[in-house]
Amino acid sequence: MKNKVTVVGSGNWGSVAAKLIAFNTLRLSNFDDEVRMWVFEEKLPSGEKLTDVINKTNENVKYLPGIKLGKNVVADPDIESAVKGANMLVFVSPHQFMEGICKKLVGKIGKDTEAISLVKGMEVKKEGPCMISTLISRLLGINCSVLMGANIANEIALEKFSEATVGYSQNKEAAEKWVQLFGTPYFIVTAVQDVEGVEMCGTLKNIVAIAAGFVDGMEMGNNTKAAIMRIGLKEMIKFSKMLFPSVKDSTFFESCGVADLITTCLGGRNRKVADAYAKNQGKRSFDQLEAELLNGQKLQGVLTAKEVYEVLNDRGWVEMFPLFSTVHAISIGRLPPSAIVELGDSRACCPSSISPSTELQSESPPFKMKNQMREHAVQISSRSNGERVRKRRLKMLLSQKFENDSLLFFSQWWLLSPSKTSQNLMYGK
Numbered sequence: 001m002k003n004k005v006t007v008v009g010s011g012n013w014g015s016v017a018a019k020l021i022a023f024n025t026l027r028l029s030n031f032d033d034e035v036r037m038w039v040f041e042e043k044l045p046s047g048e049k050l051t052d053v054i055n056k057t058n059e060n061v062k063y064l065p066g067i068k069l070g071k072n073v074v075a076d077p078d079i080e081s082a083v084k085g086a087n088m089l090v091f092v093s094p095h096q097f098m099e100g101i102c103k104k105l106v107g108k109i110g111k112d113t114e115a116i117s118l119v120k121g122m123e124v125k126k127e128g129p130c131m132i133s134t135l136i137s138r139l140l141g142i143n144c145s146v147l148m149g150a151n152i153a154n155e156i157a158l159e160k161f162s163e164a165t166v167g168y169s170q171n172k173e174a175a176e177k178w179v180q181l182f183g184t185p186y187f188i189v190t191a192v193q194d195v196e197g198v199e200m201c202g203t204l205k206n207i208v209a210i211a212a213g214f215v216d217g218m219e220m221g222n223n224t225k226a227a228i229m230r231i232g233l234k235e236m237i238k239f240s241k242m243l244f245p246s247v248k249d250s251t252f253f254e255s256c257g258v259a260d261l262i263t264t265c266l267g268g269r270n271r272k273v274a275d276a277y278a279k280n281q282g283k284r285s286f287d288q289l290e291a292e293l294l295n296g297q298k299l300q301g302v303l304t305a306k307e308v309y310e311v312l313n314d315r316g317w318v319e320m321f322p323l324f325s326t327v328h329a330i331s332i333g334r335l336p337p338s339a340i341v342e343l344g345d346s347r348a349c350c351p352s353s354i355s356p357s358t359e360l361q362s363e364s365p366p367f368k369m370k371n372q373m374r375e376h377a378v379q380i381s382s383r384s385n386g387e388r389v390r391k392r393r394l395k396m397l398l399s400q401k402f403e404n405d406s407l408l409f410f411s412q413w414w415l416l417s418p419s420k421t422s423q424n425l426m427y428g429k
């Protein structure tokens with residue numbers, strides 16, 4: 001029996017996914033040619049329905065104008081009829097709509113159906129965080145892999161070379177089928193057995209992209225942006241491993257990891273809207289700017305920052321993730337965009353070893369001392385404190401007896417300190 005594919009979603013990336021798949025179902029004999037695409041129906045300014053226009057012109061004129069999807073793509077506004085008979089479901093919708101979408105499909109999906117999620121985001125429930133692939137699996141009772149990567153949709157629509165990562169848990173055979181279904185000479189797909197790692201990468205990089213947009217909006221330059229990306233990557237790795245200890249280091253070097261982080265911080269929608277937010281000094285909300293700049297497309301980063309913050313707050317991890325927490329505080333107007341470079345010494349928050357066991361060390365005495373010193377250091381270097389206060393606090397610090405490790409940390413801070421005062425004091429001036 002031939003595999004039958006339905007794409008659940010038809011936004012910017014959803015439309016490109018349908019195009020990639022439609023190209024392959026035509027040339028691969030184990031797939032039915034026709035690809036159904038579920039469309040969240042809307043009326044266009046012309047008064048026509050989006051679905052009708054897609055089926056007439058073979059183009060998603062609202063979310064991917066100017067690109068032919070392939071004649072074998074059939075748009076369907078009825079989700080039940082769209083998934084009927086399909087044994088391969090591709091979920092690609094903004095994450096905030098996923099629970100509602102899945103609930104509509106409960107009881108409508110065959111047991112042997114395989115799913116893949118292209119959705120970058122997570123849900124936070126009372127019981128804790130829930131990745132979208134888990135939500136799909138739990139609600140529909142089917143296996144779900146993920147596909148993430150450095151995949152700005154408009155570039156792939158133009159068939160520019162890029163890569164993606166399929167993450168799977170047990171079913172390698174299904175993963176190989178997804179690789180076959182998505183891969184083209186210009187879209188190279190690799191499978192790794194780390195579904196959580198791949199999905200966490202796709203989800204968390206959107207928070208870092210918001211931070212990168214703030215940096216751009218304030219015209220802080222490339223070095224600052226690179227620093228923010230580095231700190232962000234460390235927080236991504238740390239948070240992923242604290243939630244899912246099985247996450248592999250190697251996953252962060254796949255397309256879904258560092259490559260997606262880079263492309264999103266350079267050219268994504270999260271970056272673009274955060275740039276505008278910072279240029280407006282936070283006076284215009286993300287919702288307003290999203291509506292103005294994205295023509296119906298949706299941001300994921302602001303909501304993800306809020307969801308991740310809920311997890312951090314709930315578990316007492318806020319101080320360990322200064323970048324994630326600060327992005328949330330800025331995006332809800334609690335801090336100004338300039339706060340993105342006032343994170344303290346990120347090395348103290350993100351020790352260079354990335355194994356989950358380092359978390360235990362964060363409570364060990366030398367590390368605790370480092371954190372206290374970091375707080376002192378941040379206070380001392382704070383611009384609002386006068387020079388006298390700085391000197392008094394610094395003298396206090398120097399009069400304390402520190403362990404060797406703490407002294408090492410302190411000397412590192414001193415070397416990097418922008419304040420000449422600390423250096424003068426060190427020399428007894």
Ligand SMILES: NC(=O)C1=CN([C@@H]2O[C@H](COP(=O)(O)OP(=O)(O)OC[C@H]3O[C@@H](n4cnc5c(N)ncnc54)[C@H](O)[C@@H]3O)[C@@H](O)[C@H]2O)C=CC1
Nearest residue numbers: 010011012013014040093094097119120151152153297298
């Ligand atoms: N666009 C891109 O370059 C990429 C996007 N992604 C991810 O793919 C996912 C989907 O993004 P896009 O396809 O770009 O979508 P999009 O942001 O372009 O479009 C929004 C979609 O949401 C639909 N929608 C609006 N209200 C809805 C509702 N109440 N219920 C259900 N659907 C509704 C719209 O009809 C539209 O199809 C996101 O998680 C995104 O992070 C991943 C890689 C690249």
Ligand SMILES: O=C(CO)COP(=O)(O)O
Nearest residue numbers: 149150151152268269270
């Ligand atoms: O996920 C993306 C690229 O891989 C797209 O990111 P944006 O949603 O920020 O455009």
